[in-house]
Amino acid sequence: MFYLLQLLADWLTYSIFGITQKTLLAGALNFFIFDTLKIIILLLVIIFIVSFIRTYLPPERVRLFLAKKNKLTSHILAALLGIITPFCSCSAVPLFLGFVEAGVPLGATFSFLVASPMINEIALVLLISLFGWKIALIYIISGLLIAIISGLIIGRLKVEHLVADFVWKHSHSSSATLITKMTFRERAVYAKNYALDIVKKVWPYIIIGVGIGAWIHGYVPADFLAKYAGTGKWYAVPLATLIGIPLYSNTAGVIPLVSALTEKGVAMGTALAFMMAVTALSLPEFMILKKIMKTKLIVIFASVVGLGIIFTGYLFNAILK
16 A cells, blocks of 8 residues: 555656656655555544444443552553543543543553653554554553553552642542443444544644655754764763653644654654653643642643653664664
């Protein structure tokens, strides 16, 4: 299929748009067309499969299930649940609140909050398509470990008093409402509609992310980025993490940019640390969290996760030379 997409990208670039081959513009446009089509097709397929499976997991039942598990198990399950739930940090916050209200331990809810935007079906699709299975698996495993360990640390700090009082007043008040059993056809229709809805929401991010990546791919000199963020620069990972925190995007927008950065010589660990910071820590997310927790807890959350991202970035640079 990818071979056919490449032929289509070549035809559009050189025949329809009439761009001369082996020019900077041709390389950038060809990159843009091929990667955009590939990402959108893979997203439709993978999100359909994941959302179909998700119809068997009513959220309320999942919350109550997590609330009954021991500490470590609840953290692991909460982080794994993040893989099949909202695709950006801000949309994960309402579920985070629901977890607390359902009686899920606070540390486990933070494991979910970290994992949900960082590791999901969109991230999996993009990483596989742009970097291959090896990088995708390493990223997912490291992301899960960051989420689990961060949740465990925050849970040990006993910071429940830093959560807004109104959250605890509603704690355990949720009732387990069983969803109506769906037929196979109804599940398939739901999965199709959900996949189309997600792609409709993220396609601007894909266009912007791939567009910036295509520009870097075609026009930015290879030695420019490598000089400041290449392998061997000790400050590159923490700098990339700090730069990523104020930005806001989801995986659909940032991964194509990461691909272009690595092609230009930016170390893989540095690029992925930037991606983790953009997706897992963002100013809009902090503004929403401010409504349900005190600033001190937000700082603790950002510090623990940020240190985990920096450590992972250095680890990636060490093992992916």
